[in-house]
Amino acid sequence: xxxxxxxxxxxxxxxxxxxxxxxxxxxxxxxxxxxxxxxxxxxxxxxxxxxxxxxxxxxxxxxxxxxxxxxxxxxxxxxxxxxxxxxxxxxxxxxxxxxxxxxxxxxxxxxxxxxxxxxxxxxxxxxxxxxxxxxxxxxxxxxx
Amino acid sequence: xxxxxxxxxxxxxxxxxxxxxxxxxxxxxxxxxxxxxxxxxxxxxxxxxxxxxxxxxxxxxxxxxxxxxxxxxxxxxxxxxxxxxxxxxxxxxxxxxxxxxxxxxxxxxxxx
Numbered sequence: 001x002x003x004x005x006x007x008x009x010x011x012x013x014x015x016x017x018x019x020x021x022x023x024x025x026x027x028x029x030x031x032x033x034x035x036x037x038x039x040x041x042x043x044x045x046x047x048x049x050x051x052x053x054x055x056x057x058x059x060x061x062x063x064x065x066x067x068x069x070x071x072x073x074x075x076x077x078x079x080x081x082x083x084x085x086x087x088x089x090x091x092x093x094x095x096x097x098x099x100x101x102x103x104x105x106x107x108x109x110x111x112x113x114x115x116x117x118x119x120x121x122x123x124x125x126x127x128x129x130x131x132x133x134x135x136x137x138x139x140x141x142x143x144x
Numbered sequence: 145x146x147x148x149x150x151x152x153x154x155x156x157x158x159x160x161x162x163x164x165x166x167x168x169x170x171x172x173x174x175x176x177x178x179x180x181x182x183x184x185x186x187x188x189x190x191x192x193x194x195x196x197x198x199x200x201x202x203x204x205x206x207x208x209x210x211x212x213x214x215x216x217x218x219x220x221x222x223x224x225x226x227x228x229x230x231x232x233x234x235x236x237x238x239x240x241x242x243x244x245x246x247x248x249x250x251x252x253x254x255x256x
Contacts, residue, residue: 041184044230048191048192051215055192067196067208084230089233093239
């Protein structure tokens, strides 16, 4: 029989691991963008995860001052998001956003063309035809 | 009794971190700002609130417990406000919805 303390220790370790993983996933979204609101949303999410992380650390170390840190971080995160939202409103859309949207539209169109090619050859002749057709479609998209 | 509270606290920790992970996966996988906001602001808030509640249950003194619960209330109040502001700003500036979106109630020109 495992003792309660051991279960608790494992739960804390597991929670820290899962939170670290979600930190990494969120940071990937912040780096990748593609637009400014996406990045701001990622930062907001990062603050939320950090609050959870601080709570877990506070439980692990038994140092209760961490709760105040978590509350202060929540306040700062809220103010930062509000300020960023005002900034988005006053900045408007820039060329970077338009380029990012166009790039995304191209990738969506490419994916749809690939799926259509796959469906066409899959319905007609079967397995062998699929890959060349899909490759040709995506090359054509690239050249445009 | 205290063992039961420790077990509840452990369960809340794991569930809360799982919610945070789901929120960040939603942030990664969903197609546009607005749907990502739906993942981040609901599941993310839920995750960190559950972990703060776990801290409140685990704490032995009333001061820590009440501060953790105050943090939960504060976070529940501010998260919807900030993401609503961000969504409104993004929409007003003209970031478009993803092409797979079904309907847009704020579309200019159909203000019935």
